[in-house]
Amino acid sequence: MSARAAFLVTGATGRLGGAVVAALTGRGDRVMLVGRNRDRLDELVKEHGDAAAAFAGDATEAGTTAAAAAECVARHGRLDGLVHLVGGFHIGPVRTTSPRDYEDILRTNFLSAVTSAQAVLPHLGAGGRMVFFVPQMAVEPPAAFAAYAASKAALLAWTRSFAHEAKHADIHVNTVLMTMADTPDQRRARPAADFGLAVAPGDVAKVVAFLASDGADGLYGGVVPVLAKFEYTSGLAGGPPGGRPPGNRP
Ligand SMILES: NC(=O)c1ccc[n+]([C@@H]2O[C@H](COP(=O)([O-])OP(=O)(O)OC[C@H]3O[C@@H](n4cnc5c(N)ncnc54)[C@H](OP(=O)(O)O)[C@@H]3O)[C@@H](O)[C@H]2O)c1
Known part of the structure; x- marks a missing residue:
């Protein structure tokens, strides 16, 4: 690269x-940054100077992502x-x-990936990179997250299939599998x-920078767990022998 x-x-x-x-x-x-929040896009561009440019629009619209990809080539x-x-x-x-909720979440989490990949693909040569993101819930869906988990599971299946196609053009399609990130809004919501x-x-x-580098030359269709110290806990497990209660910390 x-x-x-x-x-x-x-x-x-x-x-x-x-x-x-x-x-x-x-x-x-x-x-080339794509999003619907123009103020935040402007902030990012200001922060990163000539290295960054922005294209405001809805990423589920094929016309938007195609125009953004073309703008990236024109600009950079x-x-x-x-x-x-x-x-x-x-x-x-x-x-x-x-x-309608199902349509909305599938559109955001799944269709946006399709339109974005289809926009970028025609511009990529050998060594091109694509990185997608799914939560742990895509593979282990808990109660009350059916719509979200299904939309991300669809994305995961799609990226894995797509990776098998793209690898023959030497294009690397990989997916980051993650749990909740430590961000201020999550801290506020879950004290x-x-x-x-x-x-x-x-x-x-x-990890994204690695997947978008020559360091990941051997990775096609990888699902890379970036889970930090996440683990499942279960009252059924009852903790290890010796009586430690189930929980996260010894
Ligand atoms: N952060 C986590 O804890 C976590 C955990 C597991 C998986 N993930 C996944 O990792 C990815 C990135 O995470 P994140 O925390 O940065 O997500 P996020 O804070 O929800 O950001 C996603 C961004 O996508 C934009 N967006 C949504 N629909 C769009 C559309 N149709 N067109 C253009 N932009 C659109 C949103 O902007 P507006 O709505 O303002 O336009 C938002 O800024 C997401 O796919 C997320 O599901 C994140």
């Missing part, structure tokens, strides 16, 4: 966007990959989750959670 590669970063305006963009520009790469002279951070969340039991177990956005960003 070029020493100064250029990436389309879709969903850059969210919680992980700042750290991911900093990791890429910090090593000399250029980015090249396009080497995609980091797809677009995501949405839904919680609620099946009983009260409407078909009782132990954030010492959560992953830091900067640590996710380091």
Whole structure:
């Protein structure tokens, strides 16, 4: 890959966007940021100077992502990959989750990945990179997260299939599997959670930078767990012999 590669970063305006963009520009790469929040896009561009440019729009619209990819080539002279951070969340039991809710979450979490990948693909040569994100719930879905987990499970299956296609063009499609990141809004929303177990956005960003580098030349269709110290706990387990109660810390 070029020493100064250029990436389309879709969903850059969210919680992980700042750290991911900093990791890429910090090593000399250029980015074209896509999102709907113009104020946040402007902030990011200001922060990263010439290395960053932005394209405001809805990433589920094929016209938007295609135009953003073309803009990346016009602005930076090249396009080497995609980091797809677009995501949405839904919680609620099946009983009260409407078909419209399902359409919305599938559109945000699944269709946006399709439109973004299809926009970038025509510009990529051998060595191109795409990075997607799914939560642990995509493989181990708990109650009340059916719509969210299903949308992310669809994304995961799609990335794995797509990776088998893309590898024959020497394009690397990999997925980060993660749990809740340690971000200020999550700390506010979950005051009782132990954030010492959560992953830091900067640590996710380091893995993204790796997946978007020659270091990951051997990875096609990888599902890379970036789970920090996450573990399942269960009252049924009863803790280890010796009576330690189930919990996170010895
Ligand atoms: N952070 C975590 O704890 C965590 C854990 C597991 C998995 N993940 C996944 O990792 C990815 C990145 O996480 P994150 O925490 O940065 O997510 P986030 O804070 O929810 O950010 C996602 C961004 O996508 C944007 N977006 C949503 N729909 C869009 C659309 N149609 N077009 C353009 N932009 C759109 C949102 O912006 P607006 O809505 O303001 O436009 C938001 O800024 C997501 O896919 C997430 O599901 C995150």
